[in-house]
Amino acid sequence: MKFFVDTAEIDAIAELNELGIVDGVTTNPSLIKKSGRDILEVTKEICALVDGPVSAEVVATEADAMIAEGRKLATIADNIAIKLPLTWDGLKACKALSAEGHMINVTLCFSANQALLAAKAGASFISPFIGRLDDINLDGMQLIADIRQIYDNYGFETEILAASIRTVNHVSEAAKIGADVMTAPPEVIKKLAQHPLTDAGLAQFLKDAEAAGIKIV
DSSP: OEEEOOOOOHHHHHHHHHHTTTOEOOOOOHHHHHSSHHHHHHHHHHHHHSOEEEEOOOOOOHHHHHHHHEEEESSSSSSEEEEEESSSHHHHHHHHHHHOOOOEEEEEOSSHEEEHHHHHHHHSSSEHHHHHHHHOOOOHHHHHHHHHHHHHHOOOEEEEBBBSOOOOHHHHHHHHOOEEEEEOHHHHHTTTTOOHHHHHHHHHHHHHHHHTOOOOO
């Protein structure tokens, strides 16, 4: 499973990238606002930092305007993935921009039918929002499973990008189902390394090492 970082904070991306676990980055207008940076400036900096796809989202809602904004975003760097909403106009823009050879991340997916349309429109990535479905008592993981089955049935190459990940369990469950990619905030990714038994075991080892006077250097 590929790991994308869902943030526009350069320091957080750089810290995770040093570990070699960052396969890409996803941003959106809300994350850009939180960073306090200009969208073109911060996106260019992120693209220079990581080798994988960097999703940059359009803000237009009409197809022709989305296409124009997408082309502008694509000039930032070769690893830009143009992020489009899963609307009818978004699908039109997806078809046009993917035909030009651009990577497309279709976002705000909440149904298997939407995912099917995005794949047929040429999306590189489909982003089903797990957490937001869970928020309204629907099963986000079932959506991942449904999309996986449909894509496998017909050989679609669109990658399933599990988004709106809130917990470490979301990550492992999405991986077991077969999501190609997951995107999560830095704090969730860091929590993947945590376990209370690891902490307890380390504390005991350190206590015993101190009692035995063990020193390595």
